[in-house]
Amino acid sequence: MASVPRSFLLLSIIPTILLLCADFACCNTGRKTGDGLDTDFSGFSVPLEHSFEVDDVSRFRVRGALQLRGGRETSVSLSQSQLSEEDRNTLKEVAVVDGLYKIRVPRVSLTDRQTERQMDGYLTAFVRACSLVESHLSDVITLHTDVSGYLIGVSIVTIPGACRGTEVEDEVDLEAFNTTLTIIAPTNAPQPETALFIERMDIEHEKRGKPQEQKSFFAKYWMYIVPLVLFLMMSGAQDQSGGGAANGGGR
C-alpha cells in the first residue's frame, strides 16, 4: 500500500531531477541570468547545500536549488535531487556516530536585487543526522528574513524530531527528501490599542450614565425622607395622645 505513493513520488521526481540539471547550469553561470529577470520579480535561485561527514569536518555539496521570489509576496520553492547511494551510506554512518547534518544557504536579499550587494558568507543550520535518518528524510526548512528582505537565518527540523535508535532498513526511505519549506518575515508587534479601549469605556459610561439622569434630590432620596416624615408625624401624634392620657389620669 505504501509502495504506490512512493513509486508515484519517484515518477514525479525524475522530471524534477532533469529540471534541476538545467537549474544547476544556471547557478553555475552565476546570478547574472537571474538578474536579467529581476525587474519583473520573477525570482532567482540560490543553491541549498548540505554537509554530513563522519569526521565532522564540513564539506558542503549541493542539495538542491531554492527558487526565491521577492516583491510584494515572497514565495519560495525548492527543487532537489535524490541522495545517491554513496550519500545514503555516509548519512547512515554519520547517524551511527551521532554526527551532524548541516545545511547552508548564501546570504541574499529577496527584494533589493538591483543593488546586488556582495553579501559574503552563508547562513548555517544543523540537525542531528540520526533524526534525519529516522524521520525518513522528512524535514522542515524555514528561512527567516528581516524587515528589508535580507535572509538572516535558516533553520531545519525533522519530523519526528527525536532519535529513538530505530533502524531504517529500507533503502528507498532514504532516497528522496520530503521537505516542507517556509519563509517567515518578522511580524509587526502591536501598538497600544486605544480605539477599542475607548470604545469599551464609552459603552461602560453609557451603561452607567443613563439611569442616573438629572434626578432631583427628592426623587433620589424619597425612600429615606418619607419614612422619616412618617415617623416624625407618628411620634408627634403619639406624644399628644400620650400627654392627653396622662392628663386624663391626673384628673
Next chain:
Amino acid sequence: IEPSAIMYKSTSLFVIFLSLFVVSEAVFEDQVGKFDWRQQYVGKTLFAHFDSHSQTSKKLFLATDKNIFASFNSRTGDLFWRHVDKAGPEGAIDILLLHGQDALMVVGDGRLLRSWDTNMGGLNWEAVLDTGSFQAACFVAIQDTVKHLAVLKNAAISLHYLTNGHQKWVENLPDRDTVQYQAVYSGGEEEIYVLGVVPNSHLTIIAYSLEDGEIIKQRSVEAPWLSSVESSCVVVGQGMLMCVDPGTLALYTLPIQAEETPQFSQTLLQSLDLEVSPGFQPVLVSSQPHPARSPISEFFLQLGPHHHVLLQLNGDGYTIAPLRDFQPAFLVSFATTGEKTVAAVMTPKNETACAINLFSADSGRRLLDTTVIFPLDLNGGKPHKLYVHAFLKKDDSVGYRVLVQTQDHALTFIQQPGTHTDTGTYTQTLEQLFGHNDHRYVWRKKGEACKPKNTIPTVKHGGGSIMLWGCFLFGIDSKSGSILWKHYLENVQPNAVFKLIVQRTTAHFPHPPQCTLLIKDKDTGLASLHVFNPIFGRKSHIALPVLPRPILQSLLLPVIDQDYAKVLLLVDDQYKVTAFPSTKNVLQQLQEMASSIFFYLVRSDQGNLSGFRLRKDLSTERIWEVVLPTDVQKIVAVNGKRPNEHVHSQGRVMGDRSVLYKYLNPNLLAVVTESTDTHPERAFVGMFLVDGVTGRIIHEAVQRKARGPVHFVHSENWVVVSSSCCSCSSCSSCSCCSSSNSSCCSCCSRSNSSCCSRSNSSCCSRSNSSCCSRSNSSCCSRSNSMGLPSGAILSLPKMFLDPRRPEVVTEHSREENLIPYAPEMPIRTEWFINYNQTVLRVKGIYTAPSGLESTCLVVAYGLDIYQTRVYPSKQFDVLKDDYDYVLISSVLFALFFATMISKRLAQVKLLNRAWR
C-alpha cells in the same frame, strides 16, 4: 445555571480580593528604613572647598564629575544637601569658586553661571552666558572688596556682578582665531589681564579696564618654548608670570604688568641645583590667598612623582631661591589663615602610613606639633589630592584640617590636633563607585548563597553583595549596606570589562565559597582571572590557567570538580576552549559530555550570531550562523536566561479547562536590535528569540516607529521590552511574549509549533533600567522592577503585562484572573518600592532570591545605591511584625495548666464517685 452563577460570583469576588492584595503593597511609617537602605553618593571630587566663613563651621563643598554640587558635614561625612544637575556635558561643572557665603559655579562648558547660598543650599541667581567654550574664571576685587567675577571664554571675556549675576561688560577677544586664551588674572588693581598663547610662538597679554572693558594695553612676548599657559604657568608674587619648560629645564619669569620688559628672563634649574626626574613634566603650584591681593611669592615646583621643592621669588622679581627640598613627598598644598601662609606636605612614613606636616611658607621651617598621621590602606589606593584648611588657634599658632582624596575617590577628613581625629571617610569610600561615566562595575548579590545553610531565619536576608568599580572590588553587607571588605585589583586597564562568576557557594563546607572575576581588556581582548573568597574578599591561591589569547566568551557549566567548584569554560579567539579548574577529573567529565556542550558568540559589529559545539579535544566546530545585516539594524542587547532560574509553573489552566503550556526553553536567547535608520517614521526596534543551541529563530517581531534606549527582561516564557516610541517622546511601550508548546523532547529537535502572543501598553514614563523579581523556587508571582528617571523604582506586577489580557472581559478570562486590557499602563504610587527615597540616575537593577520564598532582594544602582526587599505575593511565609508572642504563649501556658488542673480535678471526682 445556578451553580455556575455562584461560581462566577465567587471567582469575581476572588479577583477583587486578589486585586486588593496587589494594591495594598506599601510600608508603614515605622517600617521606613527597616528593610531597605539607601546610600547617596556624589562621584569623583573635582573641586573641594572648606567653609572658611566661620571658624566653627562644619561644612565642606564639593563639585564632582557627576555634575553634583554637594555640601557635607566635615565631622561625620554626612550629606547636608546635594544638587544633581543634568547628566553629561550639559551639566558638567567647569569651576567652583567660594566667596563668603556664596558659591559661584560655571556649568555646562560656560553655558550658565550660578550662585548658590552655601548655608541652605538654595540658588541665589542664575545667569545665562554667551556661547563659547569656557576657559577660566576668577574673582575681581576693587579696593579689598570682591564684587565681580571675570569669566574667560575662548572668544570673549565678561565681567559679572556677584550680587545678582548681571553682566557688567563683555568684550570680544582680539585675534581669537590664532591665539588660544587660557588664563585670566586679577591682582586687586584696576585691570584684568588675559593671557593667551600661540603655541610655540609667543604669549599675548591683554589688560582690560575694570570699569568699561576697554583694552588698556596689549603686547606679545616671544615664547617659542611655550605650548600651554594653563599647564605650565602660574602667577607668583607681585604679578610675575612663572613658567616651567620641560624642554630646556628652565624657569621663565615675566612681569605681567610692566611694559618695559620685552621678554622672559630664564633661570636654569641646574643653576638652582635641581634635577627633574626623567620623563616627568614639572608642575608649578602657587597660591593667591585673597583675590584683592597679589599671590604669595613662594611656590612649589614638582620635579618628580614624589619630589617637590619649595621655591621663593625674591623681591627683585628675577632671582629664585630654593627654600626647602621635599623628597620624598606625595602631595603638597598651600593654606592661608589671616596673614600666615603655610604649606602642608604629605610624606611617606612607612608602608602603612603617611605623615602630614606644616611648614612656614616664607621660611620653609617646619612648624612644631603639626604632624598628623594618615593611615594608608593598601586596598584603598594612594593619596591623590590634598585640601588643607588652616586656622589660627587661641595661642596664635596655626592649626589645620586636611581633606585627603585617594585614588579610589574616597575622601578622608583629618583634624588637628591629635594624632588622627579621623571622622570617618566621606560617604564611606564608595562614592567614587560612580565616579566614572562608563559602567565598569558589576553587581552580584548573593542572598542565601553566601550564607551557611543553617542560619536562623532572622538573618536570612543577610549575606553579602559584591560590587566592583574600576580597579576596586567591594564586599557590601546587603543588610546594612556597610562595606565588609575591599580589594584593590592590580594591573587593570581603565577600559576593562568584568564578569563575576560564582563557582562555589557556601554549601560545601569545609571548602570556602569561591567567586571568579573575569577581567578583560576591551582593546586587546586579553583576559585575566581573579579568584577570591566572597565572604572575606581574600584572594585564593589556586593555580590560574594561562590565557595567552583574547577571550571571546565564558561559560559556567553545571559540572563540578572534586572540590565542588563549577567548571568555567573560556573560549579564545581561535575557538579553543580552556577549562578552569582544569583537573584531570574535570577534563574527563568534559570529554564525556563534550557533544552536548554548545555555546554561542555574538559579534554585534558584524551582526553575527553563531553557535559552536565542543569537541572531545576541547576544540570547537561552528554549527550554525545567523547574520543580521548591519546596514539595517544593529544588535544592542542579547540576554539569555539565568542558569539557576526556576519556573513558576509549567502550565496554566485556561478558562475552558484546557492547559496552556509554557514554552520553557532554557537555551532561549532574546536579541534586541535597533534600526540604523533613525528617522521617526522608519525607525524600529527588532526582537528576535533565538535558540542558543540550534540557532533557530523562534520568533521575530518588529516594533515600528520605536527607538531605544531599549530595556528588556527575559524570564520564564516571557520577554518584556521597553522602548520609546517616536511620536511621543516620553512613552515606553512594553510588549510581552509568551509562547506555548505541547511537545517536549530534546533541545535539538523541537517541533515547530510555538505560538506567541503579544500585547503592548504605553507607560507614561521612560524607564532607566529594569529587572524582574526572583524567588528561590518561583512559587510566587513575578513583578518587574523599573527605575524611573524621576528617581522612583517601580515594581510593576507581571499581571499588568500579561499579553493575554482580554479587551472584552469574558467569563473565561475572569476565571483565569486576567485583568482587562488597558492601553495605558497605570503607575501607582503604591508601587514605588523606594517610597520617598529618591534613587537618582539608576543604571541597573539586580535581583536575587532570598532564603524566604516570598521575598526577593532588589538592588538599584547608579548614582545612589538602594537595596530593599519585595514581596510580589505578599509575605505568606513570614509572621507579621506586630505578632503578639506574649499573648500566644501565655494563652498556651494557661491552657496547659488548665488541662493539668482539670485532669487532677477529674481524677479526684472519679475517686469520690468510686467511694460512693
